[in-house]
Amino acid sequence: MLQKELFTKTEKQSPKGEESKNAILLQRAGYIAKEMAGVYTFLPLGFLVLKKIEQIIREEMLKLGAFEIFMPSLTSESSWEKTKRAEMDVLFHLEGRDKSRLVLNPTHEEVITPLMKKYISSYKDLPISTFQFQNKFRNEPRAKSGILRTREFMMKDLYSFHQNENDLENFYEKVKENYFNIFERVGLKEQTVLTFASGGAFSKYSHEFQTICQAGEDIIHLCEKCGIAINSEIITEQRTCPQCGNSSLEVKKAVEVGNIFKLRTKFSESFALKFRTKEGQDDLVEMGCYGIGLGRLMGVIVEIYADEQGLVWPKEVAPFKAHLLCLGGDQERVMADKLYKELLAKNQEVLYDARDVSSGEKFADADLIGLPLRVILSEKTLSQDNVEIKERLSEKGELVKIKDLPKVLEEF
RNA sequence: CGGGCUGUAGUAUAACGGUAGUACUCAACGUUCGGGACGUUGGAGCUUGAGUUCAACUCUCAACAGCCCGACCA
Numbered sequence A: 001m002l003q004k005e006l007f008t009k010t011e012k013q014s015p016k017g018e019e020s021k022n023a024i025l026l027q028r029a030g031y032i033a034k035e036m037a038g039v040y041t042f043l044p045l046g047f048l049v050l051k052k053i054e055q056i057i058r059e060e061m062l063k064l065g066a067f068e069i070f071m072p073s074l075t076s077e078s079s080w081e082k083t084k085r086a087e088m089d090v091l092f093h094l095e096g097r098d099k100s101r102l103v104l105n106p107t108h109e110e111v112i113t114p115l116m117k118k119y120i121s122s123y124k125d126l127p128i129s130t131f132q133f134q135n136k137f138r139n140e141p142r143a144k145s146g147i148l149r150t151r152e153f154m155m156k157d158l159y160s161f162h163q164n165e166n167d168l169e170n171f172y173e174k175v176k177e178n179y180f181n182i183f184e185r186v187g188l189k190e191q192t193v194l195t196f197a198s199g200g201a202f203s204k205y206s207h208e209f210q211t212i213c214q215a216g217e218d219i220i221h222l223c224e225k226c227g228i229a230i231n232s233e234i235i236t237e238q239r240t241c242p243q244c245g246n247s248s249l250e251v252k253k254a255v256e257v258g259n260i261f262k263l264r265t266k267f268s269e270s271f272a273l274k275f276r277t278k279e280g281q282d283d284l285v286e287m288g289c290y291g292i293g294l295g296r297l298m299g300v301i302v303e304i305y306a307d308e309q310g311l312v313w314p315k316e317v318a319p320f321k322a323h324l325l326c327l328g329g330d331q332e333r334v335m336a337d338k339l340y341k342e343l344l345a346k347n348q349e350v351l352y353d354a355r356d357v358s359s360g361e362k363f364a365d366a367d368l369i370g371l372p373l374r375v376i377l378s379e380k381t382l383s384q385d386n387v388e389i390k391e392r393l394s395e396k397g398e399l400v401k402i403k404d405l406p407k408v409l410e411e412f
Numbered sequence B: 001c002g003g004g005c006u007g008u009a010g011u012a013u014a015a016c017g018g019u020a021g022u023a024c025u026c027a028a029c030g031u032u033c034g035g036g037a038c039g040u041u042g043g044a045g046c047u048u049g050a051g052u053u054c055a056a057c058u059c060u061c062a063a064c065a066g067c068c069c070g071a072c073c074a
Helices: A021-028 A044-063 A077-082 A109-117 A165-185 A266-270 A294-305 A330-345 A359-369 A402-411
Strands: A032-036 A039-042 A074-076 A092-095 A101-104 A128-137 A152-162 A192-198 A205-212 A218-223 A228-231 A250-264 A274-276 A282-284 A286-293 A322-326 A350-353 A373-377 A386-391 A398-401
Touching (some): A021 A032, A021 A294, A039 A044, A044 A294, A077 A109, A152 A294, A165 A205, A192 A218, A192 A250, A205 A218, A250 A266, A266 A286, A286 A294, A322 A330, A330 A373, A373 A402
Parallel strands (some): A192 A228, A322 A350, A322 A373
Antiparallel strands (some): A074 A101, A192 A205, A373 A386, A386 A398
16 A cells, blocks of 8 residues: 555554553554444554454454354344343433334344354254344443543454253363464464453353453452462452462453353243254253454454554554555655555565655655555665665664565565 | 532643743654663644633633533442
8 A cells, every 4th residue: 555545644643541551552543433431443553453353263263163254233122121221321222213112232142143043943944154244332430541441342242052051161171272273363472362251141251352461440350370360350368370279360451352151042032042852842042152352352452562663563464564665756656656556466464665855755655554564665766776664663674686585585 | 419629722831911832743854772762843732602701721600521429320
């Protein structure tokens, strides 16, 4: 993408009042724009990151054999009455033209469960799992910390349906592994730990995936021995690791980036989602649900990697792989244009800065935007048929021949 | 929902009970061009409502909005 064609601009100054790193940097760099507290627009760069994250998650979901669907945001309030969740204060209520009472869905059990009644009638129809990427609406008492806690956010939610608890259990374990793949691919493997948590209103326990991070609003007790943590909301007096019994647990701040639940028959009961067993009996479907907040994940990546100069994106989620800066005059410009076209032809994701601004401004913007690799073509490098490449966090760059760059990028 | 802080050009800030200033941005021209360059010129602003006052952007109250703390939180 040509940077001068990007309609967004970078800001030198931090937006007024913001304290959280992700809110400041993502806005300064032009990734997001605030609509109101807890509601953001994802601008071209930000949306690219979101889509990268989405694609990684999608690939992993498909590995589980889940089907991607897309459910509506609007649902009748009566579905929420059936599950006794109509009174939850995170619900946004609205009224239809015909006075019908509607809800903006904060999650989709109330949609998927009745939906599956159409398709599940026999044990032969099970197991099945579906997922979607969809905006959730939650009337948070207090939206905060940039995109870490918002009132409207993109979530991947996966729902699974099983004949019995055992099958649910097996699938649940597979999802656990699958989630770790996701967190590894987005660059958060080191910091993310499986955490025992309360199951909220619907099951006794659940597992959270907590990313250890200063900006976190959750407190977890981490067992360094086995890498498992317990959310402080369910920690007991003894403070021992449920896995190995270790009692010297470390207290850490963390952000909940994912969450998995065994819903069991809670929702299938409410909606009478049943199937005929092999023996000819009716039985309730066992369910699980599994969520990941995409925006929050993106925000955590910023919180963990960004530095004084700006954003720092792991390769897998960066909006572009490289930032090509053209420094100098017409001669350099001609060569840089040519190089850019060549990279595009090879499907390399490059942001090309050929603006007529000072080199200092280009450097500062490149640091702020935070692409993994910076490529400079200038009078100095051109005289030797070189470009300089530098990784975002390294101090010094290195020279490579212009003709070798496509290959270098491809292998990066 | 309770508490605190804050609302001034597009952005970030300043001052003042009596003419609203600065930087960046924006437009134009020229000089620059390896770490947010420089000059000249030109644009652009006091959240809303009520009250006090000869006079309110400034003081008071309220509303609205934002951030932070807490409560809340699949």
